Amino acid sequence: xxxxxxxxxxxxxxxxxxxxxxxxxxxxxxxxxxxxxxxxxxxxxxxxxxxxxxxxxxxxxxxxxxxxxxxxxxxxxxxxxxxxxxxxxxxxxxxxxxxxxxxxxxxxxxxxxxxxxxxxxxxxxxxxxxxxxxxxxxxxxxxxxxxxxxxxxxxxxxxxxxxxxxxxxxxxxxxxxxxxxxxxxxxxxxxxxxxxxxxxxxxxxxxxxxxxxxxxxxxxxxxxxxxxxxxxxxxxxxxxxxxxxxxxxxxxxxxx
Numbered sequence: 001x002x003x004x005x006x007x008x009x010x011x012x013x014x015x016x017x018x019x020x021x022x023x024x025x026x027x028x029x030x031x032x033x034x035x036x037x038x039x040x041x042x043x044x045x046x047x048x049x050x051x052x053x054x055x056x057x058x059x060x061x062x063x064x065x066x067x068x069x070x071x072x073x074x075x076x077x078x079x080x081x082x083x084x085x086x087x088x089x090x091x092x093x094x095x096x097x098x099x100x101x102x103x104x105x106x107x108x109x110x111x112x113x114x115x116x117x118x119x120x121x122x123x124x125x126x127x128x129x130x131x132x133x134x135x136x137x138x139x140x141x142x143x144x145x146x147x148x149x150x151x152x153x154x155x156x157x158x159x160x161x162x163x164x165x166x167x168x169x170x171x172x173x174x175x176x177x178x179x180x181x182x183x184x185x186x187x188x189x190x191x192x193x194x195x196x197x198x199x200x201x202x203x204x205x206x207x208x209x210x211x212x213x214x215x216x217x218x219x220x221x222x223x224x225x226x227x228x229x230x231x232x233x234x235x236x237x238x239x240x241x242x243x244x245x246x247x248x249x250x251x252x253x254x255x256x
Contacts, residue, residue: 036061041054090125180193181214189235197210217236
């Protein structure tokens with residue numbers, strides 16, 4: 001299930017030469033990982049900024065906008081790197097709010113209000129940055145809680161109550177939607193279940209989305225496609241797993 005790590009964390013291993021290549025390529029996937037500042041203008045930008053590229057000797061890199069500002073640089077008015085950083089902070093705050101209230105089904109208005117955005121703007125921003133809707137993220141986190149209970153408890157009935165369901169019938173109704181399969185099928189590692197998945201690039205890293213005819217069964221972020229696929233196959237090693245980029249294209253449309 002999704003685990004949010006601030007994008008800056010992924011830039012720690014990037015060399016200056018690698019960062020410069022990303023800037024030259026105007027790589028959108030590097031936005032949020034670091035910013036570059038131009039000594040001659042006193043301005044800092046995100047890697048994909050469309051402005052003219054400066055000479056390499058005039059550039060220095062910072063892990064985030066705050067560090068660039070502390071060094072005396074001003075944010076570029078064209079690419080607004082500080083604003084993009086603030087948007088990601090709001091998304092992370094929304095995700096934490098969802099994770100802390102898994103026993104409640106939060107409305108879009110509640111989540112958007114918590115981070116001070118209108119529901120319409122928040123919905124678009126969340127989907128654009130994470131590739132899934134706030135409702136899907138909430139579903140994924142609640143299913144993660146249910147999965148932990150299913151792994152922890154010896155009996156499905158005990159797991160159902162551990163996850164907060166008031167009855168086994170309710171768990172099989174709503175829990176099956178959250179898991180993308182019945183609790184029994186999940187305990188059997190997806191035996192007999194057809195799972196389609198796709199992996200795309202997002203601002204939070206590589207994003208894997210897997211679904212069945214019942215709904216989402218896995219949403220994961222990571223740095224490697226191979227590692228994400230290994231995790232999926234390990235979790236559902238008895239399922240029929242197929243890559244289905246075209247079938248899931250609508251689900252991830254517009255991710256940037």
